[in-house]
Amino acid sequence: MKNCTLFVTLFLSVVITTNLFSQEIEWRKLKFGLNISYFLPESEVKEFWGSTLEVGGELQYGLSEQLFLGSGIHFSYFKSKKEESIPNFYHISIPLEIKALFFIESKIKLFTAGGIQNNTYIFVGDAAERLDDNNIESEFGVFITVGVRFTLWDIEGVEIYTKYQTVFTSPNSTEFINIGTRFFF
Amino acid sequence: MQLFKNQIAAKFISIIVLSANCLLGQSDNLPENIEKENILRFGYSNSNGIMDQNYKTTRFLAIDNLYNLNKWTSSKTIYELNHLPVNITTLNFNSIDLLPIEYHNNYRVNNNESDYRFGNDQTIFIDTKPIQEKFTILFNGYLGSQTGDPLTNIFVDTTNTLQNINKIPLSGTLSISNRNEKIGYRVTGGYYGSFSTGGENDIIIASINHYYFGKLNKQILFSGETFYNFDGGEVLDLRMQFMSYYGWDISPFTTSFIHFENLFHRVQLSLKNLFENLSISFKKDGALGEINEGEGILPSQFEQSEYSLYGRWNSVVNSSSALQIKGDINYYKWNNIFNDDEDGTTQNYFLQENEFLNYLLSGTYSSNITNSVSGLLNIQFQVQNSYEMLSARIEFKKLLREDISIKLALSSHSNAPNVSELYGSYKRSASVSESQDKRMFSIKGNSQLAYMRSNKISIELAHHSQNDQLQITLQPFAESIQNSVEQKTLNSVRLSSTGEILRDAHYTNVDRDLICGTYFFINTRVTGQLYFTMETQGLLKGDSEFLPTLKNNLQLNFQSLKTGTISASWYYRSKTHWEEYSVQSANDYYNNSGFDGLLPEASIVNLFYKLTLKPFYVFKSLQLKIVFENIFNATQKYIPIGNSINRAFIFEVVGEI
Numbered sequence: 001m002k003n004c005t006l007f008v009t010l011f012l013s014v015v016i017t018t019n020l021f022s023q024e025i026e027w028r029k030l031k032f033g034l035n036i037s038y039f040l041p042e043s044e045v046k047e048f049w050g051s052t053l054e055v056g057g058e059l060q061y062g063l064s065e066q067l068f069l070g071s072g073i074h075f076s077y078f079k080s081k082k083e084e085s086i087p088n089f090y091h092i093s094i095p096l097e098i099k100a101l102f103f104i105e106s107k108i109k110l111f112t113a114g115g116i117q118n119n120t121y122i123f124v125g126d127a128a129e130r131l132d133d134n135n136i137e138s139e140f141g142v143f144i145t146v147g148v149r150f151t152l153w154d155i156e157g158v159e160i161y162t163k164y165q166t167v168f169t170s171p172n173s174t175e176f177i178n179i180g181t182r183f184f185f
Numbered sequence: 186m187q188l189f190k191n192q193i194a195a196k197f198i199s200i201i202v203l204s205a206n207c208l209l210g211q212s213d214n215l216p217e218n219i220e221k222e223n224i225l226r227f228g229y230s231n232s233n234g235i236m237d238q239n240y241k242t243t244r245f246l247a248i249d250n251l252y253n254l255n256k257w258t259s260s261k262t263i264y265e266l267n268h269l270p271v272n273i274t275t276l277n278f279n280s281i282d283l284l285p286i287e288y289h290n291n292y293r294v295n296n297n298e299s300d301y302r303f304g305n306d307q308t309i310f311i312d313t314k315p316i317q318e319k320f321t322i323l324f325n326g327y328l329g330s331q332t333g334d335p336l337t338n339i340f341v342d343t344t345n346t347l348q349n350i351n352k353i354p355l356s357g358t359l360s361i362s363n364r365n366e367k368i369g370y371r372v373t374g375g376y377y378g379s380f381s382t383g384g385e386n387d388i389i390i391a392s393i394n395h396y397y398f399g400k401l402n403k404q405i406l407f408s409g410e411t412f413y414n415f416d417g418g419e420v421l422d423l424r425m426q427f428m429s430y431y432g433w434d435i436s437p438f439t440t441s442f443i444h445f446e447n448l449f450h451r452v453q454l455s456l457k458n459l460f461e462n463l464s465i466s467f468k469k470d471g472a473l474g475e476i477n478e479g480e481g482i483l484p485s486q487f488e489q490s491e492y493s494l495y496g497r498w499n500s501v502v503n504s505s506s507a508l509q510i511k512g513d514i515n516y517y518k519w520n521n522i523f524n525d526d527e528d529g530t531t532q533n534y535f536l537q538e539n540e541f542l543n544y545l546l547s548g549t550y551s552s553n554i555t556n557s558v559s560g561l562l563n564i565q566f567q568v569q570n571s572y573e574m575l576s577a578r579i580e581f582k583k584l585l586r587e588d589i590s591i592k593l594a595l596s597s598h599s600n601a602p603n604v605s606e607l608y609g610s611y612k613r614s615a616s617v618s619e620s621q622d623k624r625m626f627s628i629k630g631n632s633q634l635a636y637m638r639s640n641k642i643s644i645e646l647a648h649h650s651q652n653d654q655l656q657i658t659l660q661p662f663a664e665s666i667q668n669s670v671e672q673k674t675l676n677s678v679r680l681s682s683t684g685e686i687l688r689d690a691h692y693t694n695v696d697r698d699l700i701c702g703t704y705f706f707i708n709t710r711v712t713g714q715l716y717f718t719m720e721t722q723g724l725l726k727g728d729s730e731f732l733p734t735l736k737n738n739l740q741l742n743f744q745s746l747k748t749g750t751i752s753a754s755w756y757y758r759s760k761t762h763w764e765e766y767s768v769q770s771a772n773d774y775y776n777n778s779g780f781d782g783l784l785p786e787a788s789i790v791n792l793f794y795k796l797t798l799k800p801f802y803v804f805k806s807l808q809l810k811i812v813f814e815n816i817f818n819a820t821q822k823y824i825p826i827g828n829s830i831n832r833a834f835i836f837e838v839v840g841e842i
Contacts, residue, residue, distance in 0.1 A: 044341045086340045116834070121336050131339075134399065139334040140834050168332030168818075168832060171342075 031157065033058035037180020039076050039091075045174050048086045049078040058182055060099075060157075068099040070113070080127070087128035087135075092120040101149065111159070113145040119167055141167035157184035242435035242827030244331070244353075245379055245402070246280045254639075254664060254700055254729060257824060258437045258672040259692075261600045261637070263308045267424065267453060268497070269466055270308075272517065273489045275447045275474040276436035277605045283449060285408055285426035286311055287358045287373045289839055290323040313410065316364040316371050322842040326357030327810075329835030332818070352380040353835060358406065368413050375406035379432070385828045389442055389685045390433055393479035397444040402432025420457040426450065435827060439611045439628055440672065440766075441687055443482065448473040462499040469493075473522075476534065481614040481623065483532040486522040489604065491515060505553035515543040517570070519604050536630065537608045544568045557584040567599070570607065572636040574599035592645040602634040602670050606692045618681040618774040628672070629691040635668045637694075658706040668694040674765040681774035686766060686826055698727025716742040730762040731784075749796035749809075760786040766825045784825045789815050803842055810837040 039054040040046070056074030063069055074093045080086040097115030123135040147161025163178040240257035241247040248260050255261050260279035264271040271284065286292045291314055330352050358375030379402045391398040408426040415421070430447040455466040470491040478484040493515040500508045520538040523531035547565035554560050561580040567573075578596040585591060609630040614623045643662035648655065675689040702724040711717050718740040726732045740754040760783060767782035792813040801807045812835040815821055821830045 045337050048337070048341060089337075119336075127340075137334050137336055138330065139336055140330060140332055167336070169336045169338055170333035171335075172338065174337060 029062040031058075031060045031062070031184040033060060033072075033157070033182050033184035035072065035074060035180060035182045037074075037161075037163075037178040039078075040177045040179070041078070042175035042177055043172065045176075048081055049089075050081060052076050052078050054091075054093075054178060054180070056093075058184065060184055065104055066101045068101075068113075070097045070099055070115075071095060080125070083125060083127060085127055087123040087125045087131075089124065089128075090122040092122070094118045095143065097143075097145070099145075107150060109149045111145075111147055111149050111161075115143060117141050117143055117165060139167050139169055141165050141173075155183050155185065158182070159184075240437075241280075241823045243433075244828075244830055244833075246278060246282050246434050247823075248279050248437055254666060254697075254732060255669065256671050256731060258440065259602075259606060259670045260437070261670075265308055265310045266451070267312060268310075268455075269453060269468050269493070269495055271451075271470065272491055272515070272603075273449070273470050273472045274603060274605065275449070275472050275489075276443075276445065276476075277438040277603070277609075278436055278447075281309070281311070282404075283428060283430055283447060284311070285406055285428035285449060285451060287360060287375055287406060287408070289325040289358060290314075290841075291360055291371065291373060313371075316362045316369045316412075318364055320361075320363045322359070322361055323840070324357065324359045324842075325837065325839040326355060327353065327835060327837035328355045329353040329812070329833055331831050331833040333831050353833075354378040354380075354401065364412075366414060368411070370411040371409070373406065373408045375404075377404040377406070378402065386442060386685075389683045392683050392685075393442060393482065394444055394477065397433065397477065397479075400432075400444075402434075403429075404431070405429045418458050420455075422453075422455040422457060424451070424453040426453075435824075438605050438609055439476075439613075440690070440826070441613065441685065444477040444479065446475040446477065464495075464497045466495040466497070467493070468495070474534070476611070483530060483612070484523060485532045485534040485611075487520065487534040488522060489517070489519045491517045502550075502552075507551050509549040509551075511545070511547045513543070513545040515541075515545070517541045517543060517604075519608075532610070532612055534610060535604065535608045536610045537632065539608075541570050542568075543570065558582070567601075569601040570604070572599075572601040574601060574636055588650050589646070589648050592647070594643045594645070595641070597638060597640045600637045600639070600670075602630075602636065602692070604630075606630050606670055607632050607634060609692075613687060615680055615685075615687060616682070617678050617772075626678075626687040626689050628688070631692040634670060634692060635694050637670050638667045640665050640667075654710050656706070656708040658704070660704040661702070662704070663699060663701045665699045666697045669697050671695050672765060676772070677766065677768050678772040679768045679775040679780060684775040686768060686780065688765070690765070697729055700727055700729055700732070701725040711741075714744045716744065718742070730764065733759045733761050735759045749794065751795075752791075752793040754791045754793070756787065756789045756791070758787045760784060763825050780825075782825050784822055785820055787821050788819055789821055790817055790819075792816055805841045807841075808837075808839040810839070811835070812837070 035054070035056045035058050037054045038051060040051045041049050054074050054076035056072050058070065058072040060068050060070040072095060074091075074095075076091045078089050078091060080088050095115050095117040097113045099111055099113035102110045102112075117140065118138055119141055120136065120138040123131055128135045143163055143165035145161050145163040147159050149157055149159045152158045159182040161178075161180060161182065163180075165176045165178075167174045167176070240260075248257050258277060260277070262279050264279075264281065264284060266284060266286065275283070281288075288311075292311055356375075356377040356379075358373060360371060360373035362371035363369060380399075387398070406428050408424065410422070410424040412420055412422045427448070427450045429449075430445075433442060433444050435442050436445065449470075449472045451468060451470050453466060453468040455464060457464040459465060468491075470493075471488065473486070473488045475486040476482065476484060493513060496510075496512045498510045500510070502508050518540040519535055521533045521535050523533070545565065545567045547563065547567075549561065549563040551561040552559065559582045561578070561582075563576075563578040565576040567576070576596075576598045578594065578598070580592060580594045582590055582592040607630045609628070611628045612625055613627075614625050616623050641662060641664040643660055645658060645660040647659075648657040650656070670692060671694075672690045673693045673695075675691065677686060677688040679686050702722060705721045706719070708716065708718045718738075720736075720738045722736045724732055724734055726734060735757070736759070737757040738754060740752055742750060742752045744750045763782040763784060765782070766780065768780040770777055770779035773779045794811045796809045797806060798804070798808075799806045812833070814833040814835065815830065816832060818832040822828070823830075
């Protein structure tokens with residue numbers, strides 16, 4: 001599924017690029033950002049892996065004053081609570097989201113976003129040996145984010161948010177929660 | 186709770202797609218007519234609509250069974266590839282996926298009866314699109330995944346062995362073409378990959394061959410074509426096409442998982458418009474098939490070859506009448522390559538090696554009897570696989586109004602068993618339980634089969650408004666099938682170790698009850714850019730319990746110049762019963778409960794988004810497609826022993842430079 005991650009990255013790039021270039025090019029609407037969040041596994045996953053930090057880059061394109069299209073790439077590392085039998089894993093996520101701002105006349109804006117996200121898991125360590133060559137797997141999930149957005153110093157958009165994601169795993173879906181902040185320049 | 190989560194998921198996906206649809210886009214797209222998306226390989230929607238019996242055990246290799254009511258082990262659909270039929274099937278796979286065509290850009294599939302040619306109800310026509318008069322590069326690429334990977338669940342639940350969920354790795358094709366008035370060419374190459382088996386049958390597949398377990402299914406496509414226009418109007422046309430297959434699947438002949446390979450090729454040389462619309466074609470088709478070794482499976486390798494000469498003559502008798510004549514001569518040869526007599530390490534797929542000389546003569550006369558009444562008569566005599574057969578079709582069509590017509594069609598069509606049904610053989614040994622020794626299971630052809638005949642009557646009432654705002658078709662029909670060629674189960678068991686169902690079976694003839702049904706189609710513009718399409722088929726199926734009583738497909742399409750097309754579709758198929766896969770509890774060594782052979786009803790919701798950009802930088806056109814298939818993750822199976830095909834996300838890019 002390395003190819004899947006690659007292709008989704010390319011595809012999302014194409015979607016955003018297409019949107020940009022199919023209309024009048026307005027570079028000022030394209031914003032780059034950084035993300036840092038506290039990443040909490042939910043459901044049964046949290047019994048075996050602890051919480052961790054997630055960091056990444058963000059890309060955001062303003063479709064209007066209220067609506068934004070966003071993507072990015074995020075990295076995190078989950079450490080197992082039982083390393084002898086449960087492997088650690090790297091988590092790489094690529095979301096595609098549509099975001100709506102509310103109370104745009106106010107200095108502090110509320111926002112909500114929803115989207116689809118590709119999650120890649122790279123299992124590592126001795127406990128991952130039972131997977132042989134299948135230690136890299138990907139799965140899609142959907143998420144919803146709510147938060148507040150404001151301007152701080154010269155940083156145009158600072159967001160504090162919480163995000164809930166369900167990943168379509170089998171036999172049960174797995175859930176994650178992020179609580180974090182994003183900075184758009 | 187799971188349903189609630191699925192609903193939430195679906196709503197989010199809908200919101201995203203709808204929002205993106207409203208926001209993305211450009212201003213210079215050309216308007217499009219409503220179209221049925223042709224993503225055969227994805228199974229999202231079939232260009233032929235729900236009239237197909239698309240049997241498949243995995244996401245790919247659909248067995249197309251068009252209009253007729255055959256079982257999946259004996260599909261009688263005929264493909265006409267560039268006007269010449271494909272008579273070779275490997276392991277009875279009658280699938281468009283095994284044909285050497287690149288249908289995203291260069292081919293079109295058509296089974297519209299209004300395009301009636303020399304075919305019949307069971308024919309799918311596949312033609313290359315004309316080469317453009319400029320240097321053109323066409324490409325497409327797609328990738329996707331069925332959801333349901335276990336990921337962390339492998340470790341959370343140690344009993345979880347799911348690993349091999351359907352995935353669609355990066356696949357695509359590229360073609361280059363150019364032409365002028367005299368000469369032209371097109372070269373196409375492609376690669377398709379898939380993890381097609383799904384997790385449901387991982388244990389079965391791993392038990393058959395651990396080496397091939399988890400290996401990617403692969404297909405490689407190559408084709409080249411060129412033509413030369415002579416000054417007198419004659420056209421010389423040469424095509425060479427190749428398609429390979431390597432992977433797991435349940436073949437209609439073996440009816441159990443095998444890892445197999447197939448190399449299909451066609452060389453076709455045509456001389457068109459020799460005089461008065463007479464065309465002559467030569468073709469050579471060949472297929473090299475191989476069943477790879479597995480636990481209890483000896484490998485086999487076999488080939489089929491066909492050399493054919495075709496004549497086609499279209500004659501305009503007068504301004505209101507036309508006559509079409511075709512004649513075919515065909516040499517067909519099949520043989521084993523491995524020989525099980527050598528050392529007992531291989532098995533023969535064909536019980537007999539032989540050859541056939543086949544002939545076909547067909548005439549079609551069509552005429553406008555009056556201003557509002559037209560008729561068509563087709564008679565065909567055929568010697569195929571040593572069977573002498575006569576087929577006929579007659580149609581009358583009357584225009585009741587400018588936009589309303591009624592058509593009566595009567596047909597009697599014969600179909601010979603193919604070489605797999607006559608001489609095929611597959612053996613597999615397995616232990617039904619830990620306490621018992623291995624025993625042999627076999628599927629065998631039957632050289633004593635009679636040819637099949639289907640008699641059909643249909644009345645079609647059609648309305649097609651001149652402004653394309655409304656199309657309605659209502660077609661009641663009745664069909665009887667004599668000497669239907671089917672696999673008859675002699676014995677079936679479920680293995681204790683893996684739960685796999687193995688059968689002893691052979692091909693035989695069966696007379697089936699009369700089947701009556703009604704087909705209804707409506708396509709209309711609801712408002713503005715919103716279109717509604719519905720296809721429904723209801724059957725009084727008699728003893729053909731494997732057919733669904735009701736199939737229904739609803740589709741809403743929103744088309745916009747700026748934002749592209751967004752479609753939502755709902756497909757419903759009522760439950761069916763496949764007696765041949767039922768297992769008595771006494772033969773169920775897996776859990777002693779037996780297997781009823783029931784295929785549960787399917788209710789599937791799909792979403793589709795397409796954005797077309799014309800032009801886009803160096804691209805003359807660029808299409809982005811996103812498919813959300815089975816968004817509620819409902820149970821979706823096409824035959825009782827196959828895999829479930831769950832929620833999937835598929836991304837595709839199609840472009841022209």
